[in-house]
Amino acid sequence: MQLQFCGAAGTVTGSAHLLTLDDGTKILLDCGLYQGNEPEYANFNERFLFRPDEIDIVVLSHAHIDHCGRLPKLVKDGFRGRIYATHATRDLTAILLLDSAHIQDRESSFTNRRRKDDHEDEPLYDAKDVADTMELFRTVGYNKWFGIHPDVEVVYKDAGHILGSATVTLRIKRHGMRDYLLGFTADIGRPDRPILRDPVPMDACDFLICESTYGDRLHEEAPQEKEHFLRVIQQTCVTQKGKLIIPAFSVGRTQEIVYMLDQLVRENRLPDVPVYVDSPLAVNATRVFEMHPECFDKEILDYMALDPNPFGFEKLKYTRSVEESKAINNKKGCIVISASGMINAGRVKHHVFNAIEHPENTILIVGYCADNTPGGQLRNGAKQIRMFGEYKSVNAHVEIMRSFSAHGDYREMIDFLRSQEKDKLRNIMLVHGDKNALTGFRDHLHEAGFGQVDIPKLGDKVDL
Template identity: 45%
Template structure:
């Protein structure tokens, strides 16, 4: 069996890991690389393997850095099954066409500049139609339902607690060439314990090899009690200053968790009623899918859905779909909260809200999740005083606040705790989905605590025989 790291090695985006066994090629995830526009286009355009020779894809969850290049893979000749949980399949049905729309818009933006510079024009790698066709290849598999997906390879999904439908991938492999049987665990993205909406990541057993995310290696999130007071303080300040609170948030899971938390805090008397807007058509659609799969959420959320009120709706909340309604938010007078995608502030309506509000000292921009290096969100989090938004430079005068307790990723200690709960030899561990310093920090901690495991930081295009 050979394992090749084709993405999210030395970086946090573009998850792709290729397993070759028994003459078959199994691809774990097929995500988009996110970063500088030109670099992202080039990385996402080229695969380090022939898509037509991939036999099967196993998808850990719906986030675009794990699923977003599937339409391109299918367009380039992959015609096998894409195995995912039912909720992941439903989320992909809205997220992949949305990502395709953004990709086409980005290509149009690049081409306008290339035309001015008299450079050859670029062609979109895939379209919304390609994304919709790709969905026909999805096969839904529930948690704890073992399924033979290739010769000698059985797949089992268990809950990762990261986002609705997210899964850890267990592959039980019978290597015909060596006659050895082994179990490989791909963590996907590991969620945090005690999430308001989702169940905790599940433990696994008899694991020989691990491909493990390391996004927050060496970093620790704010405590939940501190984060609640942090939010209340920000909103009270916004009300006093009659400013805007702009929250770049991923349309899936982060937005729904924010809505749930804001509702809870307001009922606790943390702050008075404040007009709140979710300005993301994708987030609105994703919220409907959360309601559809409410049985996969925590009992408290299910109770709210079935017995009391909508867990993702409250007085003063407006869900914005129409473009003109979105533009009208620029004319708002007085205090308001605007939640908009994308979470890294690279695409979508959030760019227009930042463009119109970033230079007002009465406003606050609150980041509630990870931002990949070189994205606009990363620059704001890092304290850049001038940023480029949609082609123009703006001075940053708004307050920039960071609240990583809302992150869907386990922090350093939670990653170690997750690893402790994985039972079995764990002889080889490969750290992926992390910036180099994050992966290295986690490696040092794992080496100190689990000397019986050989821990390596995966390198892009590295091939390992197991």
Template identity: 40%
Template structure:
């Protein structure tokens, strides 16, 4: 049996791992690699023949894990894609949104180079997404699914996102039973809406993410305390507006539920809240559909107080006209809009009208990659460019990691520590910057685990 790390090697995006038996090939995740220079074009070049892959197993819906599936199909993959039901629903939403982003980028590029021909072609189109959706075979958590006579699969809830799973494979390799697990992205305990990550059963090999290796989440206050303090300062004490850039799927639902709890308890006076993201509204409907996957706190809230994602003063903004009209709302308010790193989406409109507003606070609740507008604001740039204009930054810029969906260093170590080090033959650390992976590796080696940090394309005989 061979394991090849074809993505997220010493970096965060582009998860893709190939497991090869004697005559059967399994691909675990097929994500977009955003760290390639021209990621849209370069992602269509696979280091293997897509037609040779027998089956794909998808850990969760985020684009850095699912976003290149339509390309794989377009290039010749003909097999099934195995995932949980919630992952299938959310992945469809995200892939369709990716098509819109590709087409938008093509349109903008073409306007600037009309004399030199059309801009870059979209990586895939709506048709390819629908072809992908047709390949989904959904499997519930904790249900053993026999892929063939040699391979059995089980999904373990891992937190992080609705439907996200660790993949546990039991394989017969030349008459020997072997077990390998892929964590996907590991969630954190006591996260709004989602359940805690469950223990992964004993395996021989573990492929683990390492995003927050060496880093701990803030612990000086709770999420509720942070939100109350920020809203109090930005909307009540100083009657202004609070803008929260948030990814539409996962982060927005957790934030809305946290706000629902605060206002339902009467911990703050009424403040108008706008959720300005059609994608977020569609994703929220999927969260309602898969109600049984929400944590006990969210289910109890629904039983006693009603819909976790609807409450007085909360409005979902449906169209562009409504979105533009928010700029004419002069009372204190909270605006939740995508995208989380400020690269495109309706959030840019809200920034354009408010970045020079002394009575505006922008609260970042997620990671912003280098080079993004969000990263420039967080590093303290005093001038930013929006709509071809240089604008002074007078708004207050704040951030919190209390809504990060990733487990921190302690969570990652605890996930591995569920495994007996005398039985676990090897841990492979992926999905993390080199510094993060090295920090996690050091901690694991100190407690007697054998750890590798693979290079891209590195092959391991298991």
């Protein structure tokens, strides 16, 4: 039995790990898109490290595009096997892959228009490839072992990361010997977040592939986020009659913010201001959330007994069309939630562009922003930013709420690993982290008493 690291090795995106059984069966754990620009990953999205038509089974952990975003490419290149996922992951994957196909189509037409030679840039896949991919899904619930091969059973457990997200444990029969358990944490969420259930401990494994996103960091504690949020709304929208712009990822973060606003409405504490969720993807994603209460925690289920729609209230408007989006420009004293979270794409760029020079407005940063994005620059206190080729002075107020994170920090991840038995666990293989996070997390794991911890490189193979 052999494991090969075919993505997210030494970096944070492009998740893909290939397990080859002794009988030659090939099982791929995740098939994610790479979203960075490191030299060793050049052409990663175009070329697989294996033959797609030789893969028998894909086991998908969750719907983030860095975990599922190359599935249509895999299908386009010859994969015809089954793709396993939880029910909610399947539905979120459908809308996120269509969105990804749409973005690629737009990007390649843009590149082709600027090209001077005859070469045509082709998108990785299109909507038809996404449709073909969705045909191959088989969905399963949490906490039930299911067979994917005569010698392999799998169980999904809550990862508490995004809707539908799961850790993956494979129980592999070895004839005449004790079964092996191979665990794949995928992305580990955090306890006590709104909407989703907490991460559930995994079975004690022999081998574990573990993520490391925040392997060298601790999150700040911020239990007062709702009060902080209310103060920002009051100051911006009521006192200053300005606009509060919240750049947020359409899946997960947007629904968390809307749910928090919904709670403030029910408590009669939200000032009488209109709220716009300006993102077609967020509209679709919210519908998927509503269809999957099986992923919700007790708190929101109790809340829904009083308010059946936690993602909607009278003053909230979801906007789809470009006209509706443009009309928001002329509004004052309102809240606008729009993607992307880093302000480097999507409609929120236009909203920030129009609002940033006016001191009555506030930009509220609620998520991770890479340093070289407008969101990252604002977070780092930039006085001026460049958008659409123009320099804009930052006169609007910039506010940061740090408590929203879908990834556990190193202490939370080590807590999550407490269910592992140190004398049974032979090896932890760290993936899905940048270099400092990977080595930092390895040190923290050693301090916590875990023995063998490896950091595989892209393409590395290990015999289990």
